[in-house]
Structure formats: C-alpha cells, structure tokens
Amino acid sequence: MPIDKRAGSAAEALADVSDGATVLISGFGGAGFPNILIRALRDRGPKNLTLVVNSAVHRYSFTHELIEAGLVRKVVCTAARGHSKEPSPFERLWIEGKIELECVPQGTFAERIRAGGAGIPAFYTPVGFGTDLAQGKEVRNFDGRDCILAQAIKGDLALVRADTADRYGNLAFRYAQMNFGPVMATAATLAVVEVRTVLDEPMPHERVQLPGFYVDRVVAVGT
C-alpha cells in the first residue's frame, strides 16, 4: 500500500490518544505552536497528561487550555511564569499543589528530547551545576568540569507545527517555526503535525527539514 500520512482532520489524527499520555508540544515565542491540534486534544479530553512544552504559559500558545480543562497532571518546561502580576491558571494550580512542575534549562530540555529520539538514555551536561535545578542530580567531573546527569525524554505523542508536508510526512518549516518540532517528532511514539498545506507532489529533497519516517500523521489546516 502506498504511504499516505494525511489525516482528514485534527480530531481524526488524535482519535486514539489515551489517558496518562506524555505529550510533547512544539513552539517558541509565537512560532510553531500547533494550536489547532492542541484544541483538538482538549476537545478529545484525555486525562492525567504529562506535557513537555517550552512554556506552560505563553500567551500565543493554547497549551493553557489543556491545563485549564484539568487534563494535565505534570508539566516539564523551561518557563512557567505568567505574564501578569496575578498568578496564571497554571501558577494557581501549581501553588495549590494540584499540578507537578519540572523546570529544566532550555538546552538541557531540547537535548533530553533529542536523546529520547536518538537512543541515548542519559547524558552529562555542565549546564545547571551548582544551581537549584541540579538538586538531587548525579554529579560527575569530566576534564575538570562538574557536570550533572540528565535523562532522556520520550513521549507517547508529539504535537508539532510545520509549514509544508507531503504525503510521505516530509516536513518544511517557515523561519523559526522549527524550534523544538524536529526533536519532538523523533522522540514520540506518535508524531502528529499540523501544516499550512500538504503538497500534491513529493517534496523536493533539498526542502525537507525533517524526513517523513519520523512523522505519523499530517493535518493540513490551511493557515
């Protein structure tokens, strides 16, 4: 059967997501948020999710809708500070002890996900040594430099935003849309990607920024 990763809708692409899933969500600073997939996941409503997302509170991401809908048990992120003086919905749940938070330096966050998709169970990094975020972590000295152990992150599901796909799942990103998308797709059992458009023809190889074998489903959203 010919390969065809196109899904008819966001809802269809997420129909088999179950409770307790670890969900990796791409996006940074307004670029690459898979907001249509995030909303479809909220509508589907799986419970006790662990989110792995750069920011728990970014104003242009719909991630907060999953949190406000009570679907999230834990967030692994690099930023969890709301934009206003009043606590954000995430901060309120966190202060009340209703949601677990793991705050990770951004490079360690990206590399842990990369490692998850690259068959590396853990690695040592100098980043974070001597800080509060190193508490409880194994320390080892390499070449005179103290490093801490960081464990790989894998997901059950990745939600990624790209610009263009083809039916093989090959992806091209616009500008800084890429950010965490490629590594998240490699580290998840099921990688679902929303794109502006799906090409009728195979994507020219020099345009492919993530090869299609990493991608399971693509949904064209038109914008």
Add this chain to the structure above:
Amino acid sequence: MQPLNRLQIAWRAAQDIGDGMLVNLGMGMPVTVVDYLRPEADIFIQSENGVIGAGPLASPDRADTDLVDASSRRVTLRPGAAIVDSSWSFAAIRGGHIDVAVLGAFEVAANGDLANWDMRLPNKGPLVGGAMDLAACARAVWVIMEHVTRKGAPRLLEACTLPLTAVRCVKRVYTDLAVIEITPAGMLVREMLAGLDETDLRKRTGAPLNFAPDCRPLVTPPIELPIGDPA
C-alpha cells in the same frame, strides 16, 4: 556625576564586540546592545530559538510571527543568516561556539557566580529559559546591569544571595558606574565614571575592588531614553 542610563551601558558594552563575533544578547537591557554595534564590524547575533544572524526589528508591515527572537520580538534576518532547530542552537551554545553572551543580572559575585534567573517572587512560577546554558557555556559571559538596586543595595557581592544561574562564569561587568573584570584575584576596575573616586565606588560595591593601574574614565556619548521610559 551622572550615572550612565541603561542605553549608555549597552553602548559601552557594544564597543567591545569585535569583527566576526557570534554573539548572544539576553532579554531586557542586553538586546538593546544591537543598536550600538559598530557598523563596520561584521557581527552575527545568535538567538536561542535557532536564528543565527538576527537583523534589526521588523517594521510593523513586515513583521512575521514565524520570525522571532528569543525575546519573542519579530525580527529580520541579516545577509548570511541561517535558522536551525533548538537542539542544534543549544548544542552551539554548550559547545562553546558563542563568542560572547551579554546577559542581564540581579547579582554577580567576586568569583564570577551569576544570579539572573530567579528573584524569588512570591506566587510566580520559575522561568529559566536558556539563561543557564548561556551562562555556563558561552566562551565569554559579560553582564550589563545597574551597579546598585533601586533601593541602593550593591549588586556586586562577595557571594550571591539569590539563586545561582551558573558558577564562576562572568568575565566582565558593565554598570552605570564602572567596567569591571572578574579575575582569579577578584574584581578589577578597568573604567570608572568621571567624578567618582575609589572610595565612592567601594561604598556602592559589596565585594573588594582592585583598580587597574591604567584605570580609565568611563565615557559614553549622550543617549536619550525613550519618552515615558520607566527607567
């Protein structure tokens, strides 16, 4: 004696950024350094989200939500720019490929310890972003900040009181009063605002200061803050 404003501090740091450097500018005061880079110097600005060669801010009609820097500002690309994904971007940072990271700070210690990510605000979640990666791994870490807090307490200390971002990482500090190197023997004043003397500067500093034999006056052009600027 008029302390520098924050744009003048940024101007002073920009004068030390040389031709061909790959530079990361942190959020807040550091991003304004880009406005004062010497035009003849060919400099690439790296942004944590993977933009290598960010140009000036985009005009409103050219702004693109997919082309942002690490402060979520809509930027442009300079000639020769490239964009990579976040894991590659941070591999470049950790791998020591960034010549200079210019960062803001709450506190810097005499041994180079940096505190710039957590002010222990009540009821606010943490935000670390790429601060620890840059502080720990850029080839040189320069801090730009006001010499004292708004209440007048020193920010240059024997030991930081706020949570650390990285240990022994800061090489140089540009403040509104002085330019200070962090050396194995502690803080060494390279430049000091005219009208201040050593006693004045020591009074505003919470760590011992040495003065370079060739310590120079800290001079910048006048730069107006934007109208309505809170600082």
